[in-house]
Amino acid sequence: xxxxxxxxxxxxxxxxxxxxxxxxxxxxxxxxxxxxxxxxxxxxxxxxxxxxxxxxxxxxxxxxxxxxxxxxxxxxxxxxxxxxxxxxxxxxxxxxxxxxxxxxxxxxxxx
Numbered sequence: 405x406x407x408x409x410x411x412x413x414x415x416x417x418x419x420x421x422x423x424x425x426x427x428x429x430x431x432x433x434x435x436x437x438x439x440x441x442x443x444x445x446x447x448x449x450x451x452x453x454x455x456x457x458x459x460x461x462x463x464x465x466x467x468x469x470x471x472x473x474x475x476x477x478x479x480x481x482x483x484x485x486x487x488x489x490x491x492x493x494x495x496x497x498x499x500x501x502x503x504x505x506x507x508x509x510x511x512x513x514x515x
Contacts, residue, residue: 440470447459447463
């Protein structure tokens with residue numbers, strides 16, 4: 405009987421320790437998450453000013469890392485790809501009109 409009396413509180417203590425560890429881990433995650441969201445929010449606001457325009461790329465990376473990017477349907481993705489291709493083609497055409505460059509003729513191989 406003394407063995408049972410001596411060791412019966414141990415499982416309760418181990419459960420209390422496990423509960424404390426889970427709580428500590430959750431608190432640490434919450435603290436890190438709060439800091440990350442605060443940083444993201446500040447970077448978003450700062451990136452809108454001309455002197456901090458370099459933050460735009462970092463904000464986009466944060467947005468993806470935080471999972472705040474809307475998932476596109478296949479139709480939306482195709483439409484967006486078409487729009488990007490049209491925009492790139494227009495940009496190339498504009499650049500070609502701006503600075504005309506003579507096309508390089510291929511060299512003939514000696515036979």
